[in-house]
Amino acid sequence: MPRPELPVTGQAPPERADAARNRRRILDAAARLLAEQGPEAVTMNAVAHAADMGVGTVYRRFGDVNRLLLALLDDGERRFQQAFLSGPPPLGPDAPPAERLRAFLHALADRVLDQLAILATAEAAAPCARYSSGVYLTLHTHVAVLLRQARPDADATVLAHLLLAPFVPSLLGHLTADRGLTVAQLKAGIDDLLAL
Structure with a gap:
């Protein structure tokens, strides 16, 4: 019996390798903050610090906390x-x-x-x-x-x-x-x- 095809939530466009690494670091840092301290702790500054990168990089990548979450x-x-x-x-x-x-x-x-x-x-x-x-x-x-x-x-x-x-x-x-x-x-x- 053929397997049914289901849509996968929006596929992201291809990224440069360094952009993909930065995105992963930011998401991993946000996930750690969320798990350890709750959603109130997830600020752009806190995520940048946890990801060990500049806050400007986090803002350019996601725009604001809501989009990051x-x-x-x-x-x-x-x-x-x-x-x-x-x-x-x-x-x-x-x-x-x-x-x-x-x-x-x-x-x-x-x-x-x-x-x-x-x-x-x-x-x-x-x-x-x-x-x-x-x-x-x-x-x-x-x-x-x-x-x-x-x-x-x-x-x-x-x-x-x-x-x-x-x-x-x-x-x-x-x-x-x-x-x-x-x-x-x-x-x-x-x-x-x-x-x-």
Whole structure:
């Protein structure tokens, strides 16, 4: 059976090698600051210092903090999409659909939790915008394709929305921060949901 083709979030135009290295250094520095200190710590000056380069280079490359944070999200999403579209099984192709779906939902939980602060900020700014974004549409299409393969009799379109619903950043933030659930508990809950 041919593999379905899904769009990958906006492909970046080719870059010079030095520009690509600087972009990577800046994104890695921003990611470290975000993970260690939260989104408030991600300023253009702090990122430049953490990347060991001039602040002018960071401004020329990204313009402002919002665009830098969006680039950081896009970078993570591009890596995630490559993993589930062409990475090794069970997340990537060549695994049974039910195994791929489980691996995908576990990886999605990790992804959302890893970037919870920035995703929650984006969600708060435009709560319903996520459902028309290219990122959500790609995730939804992928889940629907796997569901059609695993359960041809089910309404894969509706089930895909329902399976993705628990991955809203505010809910995962509530479950981990307010309710004290661990990632292992969340993944066990995902497995129980898939077993229904």
